[in-house]
Amino acid sequence: MMHKFALAAALTLAAPVAAAPAASAASANDTGTVLAVIDSWFAAMRAKDRPAFEVVMQAESTFIAMRRTADGWTQVRRNRSELADALLTRPGEIIERFIERPTVLVHGPIATVWGRYEIGIDGKRLHCGVDSFNLIKDGVGWKIANASWTIEPEGCPK
Template sequence: MEEKADGTRIIRRTAWSDFAAGLKPGPERYAERLTDPAVDIDGDIAMVWSPYVFTIDGRVAHCGTDHFDMVRDAGRWKILNITWSKRTTGCPAQ
């Protein structure tokens, strides 16, 4: 969920193929830092919840919370779903 400066919220649903197609290399350096992740596991399912800060060329671009749904398949953890919030105000400094 993304919150615009005027307080309105946008919810988008994107297929994996569309999301991956939108990732194009360029001259910018992107980095996402997860802070204080919480991990809950029950058998072969898990959830990871963590605040994050996303930077472009070392400058904070936005922040929010990431949520990953995970499943263990043949002994390996795989991401089933990713949900995140996004805001450009109130982000912690790098």
């Protein structure tokens, strides 16, 4: 009797998983568009083009950088304007890029992009780490809602 109950319970609990809908075709097609937003952001940073840098972000976007130190991690939090001031006024050409294919998850009007990156100025690497972007699809298109990243000066791939 206990075996029949356990079997019935297992089948009942498994049923919702089997019936879960697959990702929509639109979500799969949005992956390239979402990555293009991040690529545009990196390109605007490189060109020091503030309007292009800000247009791909929501006005109320927030950004958190987590810097690895000998004592652990420190946090720097900025809004869109503060981040533009900090990055786009630095001397030299800033190049940020993913060093491996990032993971992109899309569901309806939300998306997450997560991947390892490196950043340098004038061809000299500053550090590497992990970028984590959250995007929202509004009436205009995909926009960066917030991002966080680690700043890891040691252990970058060659």
